[in-house]
Amino acid sequence: MDLSYTAQEDEFRARLREWLGKVLPTLPVKPSPDDWPGRRAYDLGWQRMLYDAGYADVHWDASPTTRLIFLEETEKAGAPYVGANFVGLLHAGPTIAAEGTPEQRERWLPPVLRGDEVWCQGFSEPDAGSDLAALRTRAWRDGDDYVVTGSKIWTSHAEVADWCELLVRTDADAPKHRGISWLAMPMSAAGITVRPLRTLAGSAEFAEVFLDEVRVPVGNRVGDENDGWRVTMVTLSFERGTAFVGEVVACRRVLGELAVEARRNGRWDDPVLRRQLGRLNAEFRALWRLTQWNVSEAEASGGVPGVGGSVFKLRYSHARQELYDAAADVLGPDSLDLERAWVLDRLSSLSYTIAAGTSQIQQNIVAERILGLPKGR
Amino acid sequence: MRFQLTDEQKALRAVVRDVIGRSSAAGVWGLVAQFPAPLIDRGFWRALGELGVFSLRLPEVDGGAGLGLPEAVLVFEELGWALVPGPLVATHLAAGVVPGAATGETVVAAADGSLVEWLDEADVVLPGAEGAVALRSVDPLTPLHRVPAPGRTDPVAVLLTAAEQLGTAARVCELAVQHARTREQFGQAIGGFQAVKHLCAQSLVRVEVARAAVYAAAVTGDVVDIAAARVLADEAAVRGARDCLQVHGGMGFTWESEVHLHLKRAWVRARRGGGNTESEELLAADLLAGVAWRGACLR
Structure with a gap:
């Protein structure tokens, strides 16, 4: 049992500390909690700074200890939180990295790391909370598209997201865990309505997302059709x-x-x-x-x-x-x-x-x- | 960072488990039968000495194993798990000071807080036991005396007590789970009911939190870490034993179930050093000292 760090880990910590001391004073003023576009820009800007300094992929490729040091030091220095980058860096990104095709990884991962795109999460539904596998948002195949109808809830950053990692039911007759697929839905698609939800703390930290015949290309499915539950478990273990x-x-x-x-x-x-x-x-x-x-x-x-x-x-x-x-x-x-x-x-x-x-x-x-x-x- | 057991530490734990598991399983009930005046099995005490329970932190030139607090903590966790009776912590601390303590030839008791465990069976009592008055001990496996002047409590004694409590916490969690898996009511194992299952889960959470605290305190040897370990290990042992008793239902309330022996021992250990008030005050004062923050930065 040892609580000491290796020379390499200590060096990583020292370099990070020095860098944080240099860049944090140059950050713009933090936007107000209600200013969603401002928050998006601020969080993406921070991610871009991490990217330029070589820290962008610390959540993915670094050793667990390195990740621990990174999270410890950024918090102690008062650096911005992962914020709007949360789903991209810690949910959707790792899932795509683990389960996506080379083309999918190439399309979606670099923009997350560079701080170009924001992801949100469409998992829970009004009638599928703890029993997530009971989700009912349906997706039908129509040519090269899925057509998606249903509603999602507790979706953070929905107002400012570019993509949504979406769980949909693609086989209503299969046992509930076996009829689910994982889709990357562009938030710019027609048929998406976002309704902010106010929390008991008074602020709109997440939203309901209504989907009315939203078309999502079949190529945006990560993992096999109806294998989305297993794909999702990969994500949750990261969380x-x-x-x-x-x-x-x-x-x-x-x-x-x-x-x-x-x-x-x-x-x-x-x-x-x-x-x-x-x-x-x-x-x-x-x-x-x-x-x-x-x-x-x-x-x-x-x-x-x-x-x-x-x-x-x-x-x-x-x-x-x-x-x-x-x-x-x-x-x-x-x-x-x-x-x-x-x-x-x-x-x-x-x-x-x-x-x-x-x-x-x-x-x-x-x-x-x-x-x-x-x-x- | 490698905050995990090394292969050597795992091997040490396995050896200890093997030796005390074989020797003490039957012994405990023999001892309960001697209630209210249990005796220490001198042969077993010497066997503990041979195993290195008392001497393991002494330098090799003094007949010890030259090991540290982490190894001592692993050994005392096993002693706690197996409900091994006797003034184990006091004799361990007396090794190298009181002749025969290291080898298990001498049984050493110590005034800890205002109580002395195993006074009548001890060959030596530190620092002394003037004016000691016998209690009718709640724990059939730990005879107790009250002493008028509270003794000083060594932080290592606090840490090793926490390790014993951790062992108890782990053991009662296992006992609860075993019972919940096998006992059937309403046509199913009761462990399938969430009300029972959640008691077991909460018990495990307390064990794992206490384990992290106890092992870390053994690595750092820091008094504030030791106080934290003590507070959390006491909670894990006492609450765990209570929940274990609850999971056992009526059988848990009987003399022949071993559950009460774990609970009573946990109660006795929780009183060492006068209870955990001092530890909580130390932890509170540490917040103002700012040591917590600087300590966290260093490690």
Whole structure:
């Protein structure tokens, strides 16, 4: 067991740190959360800077440890988040890299890396959430096209995306997991309506997408027809890999800030609150160590993230909510003021035990795939 | 970065598992039968000494194996898993200090917080046990005395206790899963019901989080890491044993089920060093010291 880094890894960290110190002061002003075109331009601009500096493919080709260092250092330096590039870099891109034809990889991957194109995700539907395989958006073959009708929900960046990774039902008679296909749908196609959805935090972070006889070329299908479920699982395993590295770093920073604020406003003298903050320190230290453990494991096994990601996500999502509940205890009455730091974060933390597989689904995964308990209902 | 067990560490764990698994399985119930005055099996204690349980961190010139905290933690995790009784941590810490401790010839107890485990069976008590009064111990496998003056708690003792708790947490998770797989009600294994399945999953999550914390603390030897390991391992062991008992239903409430032995031992260990208040306060103070942040930068 070793927590030290190799000379090569240390060198990567030092170079990255130096580069971040140089470029971050040159970034334009961050656009407001409601300015979607502005956000797109800002996020793509950042990706372009990463590309020019040789960091664009760190999510794909780098070793898990290198990726860990990249995510840790960019967060600590206050660099922009992956933002609008999220689906392209962490969902659709890896899927196309793993399952696409050489032509498909050539068409779609370079624009993602260069920061030219934005992807969104059309997986969930109003009646297919945790039971994703129950999705009903239909695609019929018509010559060289699929004709797609249905609706998708929880689609982030739909307003500004160029492409949508779309799951559609291509065989309604097959068992539900075997009749699904994975399509790359151009968001410029006729028949697409995007309706923003306002979250409980007040902002429109995602959208519903209605599809009315949208034509998608058959050549945009990645993987075989009706093999989309397997293709999708490739994507989801990427999502559960190092997805939360930057966030754990950020949570540790917030925790330190909470302690300082509690000392300033006198709440620190409450031993119950103080010890709760102490427990959260233990929690996030351990989550960081668990990240290092999982990354080391992935390194040893050739870079494939395992179901360990579900264990991590279960604990992290809960810890994040506890962190912002503690923030509310530190703030006291100010915890009801949306202008105060941490109050919006507390609201958005509520999504963590739901998004990307609810805690209940994750517990099923852990129990069935790791512990070997029988599937049941 | 290779934060995984090395081949040597895996081999060490396998040897320990083999030796204590064979020796202690029957021994535990023999000991329970001696309740309320269990005795230490001196032959087994010497066998633990031969295995290197007490001496493994001593330099080779002093008869040890010259190993470090990571190896000690792996060994104590196995001891916890197998419910091995006796003042293991105290004797380990006395190796090289008290003659015979390293080899298992001498049983050493220590005042830890305001309690001493195994006082009557110990050959030596550190730093002493003046005014000790026997309790009727809740754990049939750990006789306890109260002492008036709280003893100082060595961070290594805290870490090794956390390792034992980790072993208990892993064991009770396994027991819960075994039971959930085999026990049938309503015509199916109860592990198929989400209400039961989720208890098992939560138990595993606590084990894995505690494991990362305990192993990392063993690598860094940092007192704040050790405090974190302690808090999380206590939680994993105690909550895990509670949930294991719940999964076992009525059988879990009986004397002949081993579940209560794990829970009671976890309770005893959770009181060492006066409970985890001190660890939580240390972790809280660390937030203001800013050490957490700098530490994270370095490693």
